[in-house]
Amino acid sequence: MKSDDFDLKADLQYGAEPGVNSFRNNRMVIFNAKSMGLLRQQLIETLGVEEARKTLFRFGFQSGYSDFLSIDKNYDFDTPEELLKAGPKIHTDKGLVKVETHEMEYDKEESIFHFDGSWHNSYEAEQHIIYNGEADVPVCWSLTGYASAWCSGFSEIPVLAMESKCEGMGDEHCEWSVKPIDEWGEEAEPYINAIMDFFKGDKLMEYYSYMEEQQGLEGKIELAKETNLPETRASTAVDSKENIRMFREAIEEILGKQPPKL
Numbered sequence: 001m002k003s004d005d006f007d008l009k010a011d012l013q014y015g016a017e018p019g020v021n022s023f024r025n026n027r028m029v030i031f032n033a034k035s036m037g038l039l040r041q042q043l044i045e046t047l048g049v050e051e052a053r054k055t056l057f058r059f060g061f062q063s064g065y066s067d068f069l070s071i072d073k074n075y076d077f078d079t080p081e082e083l084l085k086a087g088p089k090i091h092t093d094k095g096l097v098k099v100e101t102h103e104m105e106y107d108k109e110e111s112i113f114h115f116d117g118s119w120h121n122s123y124e125a126e127q128h129i130i131y132n133g134e135a136d137v138p139v140c141w142s143l144t145g146y147a148s149a150w151c152s153g154f155s156e157i158p159v160l161a162m163e164s165k166c167e168g169m170g171d172e173h174c175e176w177s178v179k180p181i182d183e184w185g186e187e188a189e190p191y192i193n194a195i196m197d198f199f200k201g202d203k204l205m206e207y208y209s210y211m212e213e214q215q216g217l218e219g220k221i222e223l224a225k226e227t228n229l230p231e232t233r234a235s236t237a238v239d240s241k242e243n244i245r246m247f248r249e250a251i252e253e254i255l256g257k258q259p260p261k262l
């Protein structure tokens with residue numbers, strides 16, 4: 001299939017169970033953009049800009065990573081290029097941003113990856129401006145996290161998306177490019193730190209290369225457990241009960257203690 005044939009609307013199961021919408025066994029939820037904007041703003045005010053940016057980048061990264069795993073596993077694209085372009089398509093279908101892609105170049109053997117394009121109607125820039133006015137720096141942190149994760153999954157090396165223009169800065173549209181982390185300068189360090197912290201460097205690559213071998217979900221879960229990555233364990237849960245158990249374990253590991261009972 002082509003990336004343009006991918007249609008989230010057609011494959012999203014509204015009411016898969018009462019109160020549950022699902023996409024390929026992943027529960028999907030819909031929030032009013034204003035409520036996401038409020039949550040985002042409270043992160044900025046509570047944690048400060050730097051930590052809020054890292055948290056939102058990780059949030060976007062998890063979303064892009066989960067989508068890549070799900071779509072890579074469940075769809076058969078004609079070419080690798082069509083799989084790569086399915087990322088911008090689902091990002092657009094989710095109503096987060098309209099993605100236009102420009103140049104792309106990749107060679108997995110040579111660890112070459114370059115991809116760039118533009119974003120229009122970024123919900124994140126819109127919400128940032130509502131609360132803070134125009135920024136001096138790009139603000140689509142969860143969107144760049146999403147693009148970084150999708151492209152890292154595809155290229156099997158850690159790559160990072162950064163914006164050179166952003167609607168949140170008053171630009172007409174956002175412009176982004178994705179390339180290997182060692183090709184960015186010091187402006188990328190906070191984002192790179194967020195990625196390395198999230199996936200603990202080469203463990204991510206080990207996980208991706210295992211996926212490439214397509215040894216099945218059971219095997220992937222075992223490896224995710226072995227590599228001790230809470231996020232990958234949670235991403236590979238087989239059903240909702242298993243999902244809840246894995247996420248509780250992941251939260252316990254991240255917090256270093258049991259999640260509080262309320």
Ligand SMILES: [Zn+2]
Pocket residue numbers: 119122125138139140163165166167168174
């Ligand atoms: Zn932007």
